[in-house]
Amino acid sequence: MTPRRVHRPFRQAIAAILLLLALPGYANAVTSVEELVRQGMEAERRLDPSTALPLFLAADAAKPRDAVILQKISRQYSDQSFLLSDPEEKRRLAETALSYAEKAYAVDPTNAEVVLSIAICHGNLGLYGDTEAKVRHSRQIHQFAEEALRLNPDYDWAHHVLGRWHYEVAKLGMTRRFLVQLFFGGLPKASLAEAVRHLERAATLAPDAVGHQVELAFVYRSSGRIADARTAFTRGLALPEREVHDALSKRRAAEALAALPAAPAR
16 A cells, blocks of 8 residues: 655644654743744745744744744745745645734734735745636735735835736736636736836835845836846846745846847947
8 A cells, every 4th residue: 555645744743843842841842932933043044944944833832823933934834835846735835834824914913024924825826726716816915915015114025026916917918807807806906117116115125135126127128128127137146045036036037137138339
C-alpha cells in the first residue's frame, strides 16, 4: 500500500509542536514567545520562510490569538508558495496563508498589515480557479487593500497592491470588462492613471523596495512612458533583494528591460 502523503502545512505544524516541547522549561513556554518571534523575524529577514514558519507556529501554540503572530504565520505560508513549482502545493499554501490572515483579522481588524495580508492572499489565490473565482478574489483584493490604506494612508505596500490591482484590471480592456460585468457582477472602476498614482506613492514611501520600482516600470511601459519605464526597471534591478519575491521581480524586470526600444541617441 502506498503511504498517504503528509501535506506541508501539517508537517510544519508538527515541527512547531516539537520545537515548543523542546524549549527549556516548557511549563513556562509563554515566556519564550518573545524569543521565538525574534528568531522568526531574523529568519524572515534572511528570506528563509521554511525556518521562520515553525518558530512562529510554536509562538502561536504558546500564545494563541495574537494578531501579529498569526499574520507572520500567514506571511511565511505565502512566501513559501513563491519558492515552489507544484501548482497544487502552491494553491494549498496560499489557502493556508489566507486562513491565518483571516484569524489575525478576527483578532485585530485595525492593524493595516493584518488587513493587507488578506488582500495579498486573495491575490495569490487569484492565480487559480475559473473566471468567477478570479473575479471574486479581485473584489477582495480591492476591498481589503482600500481598507488597509484607510487605516494607514502611508502604508507603501497597500499603495503597491492597489496600484497592481488597477493595472491588472485596466489591462482587461472594454470587452472583457463588459463580459465580467454581464456575467459576474463587474469590478470596481480601474485605470492606469490610478495604477501610476499608487505605485509612484509606494516608490516614494519606500524607494529601496524592488517590487515598487519594478511594478511601477510595467505601468509606465503600458502608459507609453518608455523612458520612465527604463529608469524604473534599472533602479529596481540595482536594489538589494529584501523580499522572497524580489528575485522573480528582477527576472521579469531584466526580460522587460531587454525588450524595450533602444534609448534615443544623445
